Amino acid sequence: MSSSKNIRIGTRDSELATWQAKQVAQQLNKLGHNTELIFVKSEGDLDLTTPLTEMGGKGVFTKALDNAMLKDEIDIAVHSFKDLPTENPLPLKVAAILERADPRDTLVTSKGTDFLDDPDYRAVIATGSNRRKAQWLNRYPNHEITNIRGNVNTRLEKVASNQWDGAIFAAAGLTRIDLDHHIDAYLDWMVPAAAQGAMAVMIREDDGEMEEVIRQLNHDETALCTTIERDFLHEMEAGCSAPVGAYANIEDGEVHFKAVALTLDGEERFDYEHRVSVGKAGDLGLEAAQELLEKGAIKVIEEIRLQ
Numbered sequence: 469m470s471s472s473k474n475i476r477i478g479t480r481d482s483e484l485a486t487w488q489a490k491q492v493a494q495q496l497n498k499l500g501h502n503t504e505l506i507f508v509k510s511e512g513d514l515d516l517t518t519p520l521t522e523m524g525g526k527g528v529f530t531k532a533l534d535n536a537m538l539k540d541e542i543d544i545a546v547h548s549f550k551d552l553p554t555e556n557p558l559p560l561k562v563a564a565i566l567e568r569a570d571p572r573d574t575l576v577t578s579k580g581t582d583f584l585d586d587p588d589y590r591a592v593i594a595t596g597s598n599r600r601k602a603q604w605l606n607r608y609p610n611h612e613i614t615n616i617r618g619n620v621n622t623r624l625e626k627v628a629s630n631q632w633d634g635a636i637f638a639a640a641g642l643t644r645i646d647l648d649h650h651i652d653a654y655l656d657w658m659v660p661a662a663a664q665g666a667m668a669v670m671i672r673e674d675d676g677e678m679e680e681v682i683r684q685l686n687h688d689e690t691a692l693c694t695t696i697e698r699d700f701l702h703e704m705e706a707g708c709s710a711p712v713g714a715y716a717n718i719e720d721g722e723v724h725f726k727a728v729a730l731t732l733d734g735e736e737r738f739d740y741e742h743r744v745s746v747g748k749a750g751d752l753g754l755e756a757a758q759e760l761l762e763k764g765a766i767k768v769i770e771e772i773r774l775q
């Protein structure tokens with residue numbers, strides 16, 4: 469591809485999405501390509517009142533960018549990989565998965581974390597995610613979860629104004645936009661969302677020229693791990709609103725994979741944990757889903773369908 473033509477990078481206009489798109493622009497600039505950012509508003513950003521779990525779930529943040537790409541208004545789209553549905557019927561594909569940042573969930577509090585040690589304190593914790601809600605209630609059964617929407621900045625303001633005891637955020641989101649000083653605790657015990665902390669770059673399926681450029685940005689280890697996590701999610705037929713977590717990482721040539729599915733009230737959980745050599749990790753996501761469904765996690769999926 470000639471380096472004089474701009475690569476049109478489509479992104480949502482939130483601070484986090486813009487940061488991520490700029491990151492991709494920088495990497496492309498380093499490879500000698502010119503770039504421009506094109507901002508596209510998504511349904512998920514425009515409607516801030518409907519709970520995410522009721523917005524038709526799949527693709528509320530990605531549909532507008534998909535359409536812009538299909539109409540040839542942009543060449544590539546940058547996404548938080550965890551926001552991308554595992555099923556994509558459109559003639560679009562992921563051409564690169566970038567190196568993952570910190571995958572952990574974190575707690576931001578209004579008055580410190582001491583309340584976590586008081587078993588009688590009935591804390592109110594804000595999150596819009598069923599995965600975070602179910603895992604939190606599993607660990608802190610007498611706490612209350614309140615639903616939230618809105619971008620990272622609005623959610624932080626509400627914690628600061630003491631409306632809640634705390635709210636849960638992805639470490640990667642806060643760190644990328646320099647707000648990680650708000651983090652009061654890293655929730656190492658919480659299993660992250662599939663692909664949390666990773667970015668994906670999408671292209672038109674038939675755009676071979678762009679594919680050659682973009683695939684240079686791929687980070688192989690991140691791609692292997694997030695593929696296992698998303699295979700698991702897909703095989704569970706769980707969708708992004710399910711109380712399901714999945715996290716794979718590579719240590720000493722082995723893939724370590726953890727997956728969890730919980731009932732929405734957090735009372736029941738189904739856990740999977742396994743290590744295999746990198747060469748044998750291809751089917752880990754599928755195996756984990758089959759094992760958990762057999763163990764009883766099918767009820768988690770049925771519960772989410774009835775919602």
Ligand SMILES: NCc1[nH]cc(CCC(=O)O)c1CC(=O)O
Pocket residue numbers: 548549550551636637638640641663664665666667
């Ligand atoms: N659901 C929105 C969303 N999509 C990606 C991130 C953070 C960045 C990432 O996980 O890659 C966030 C915010 C959050 O979960 O707190």
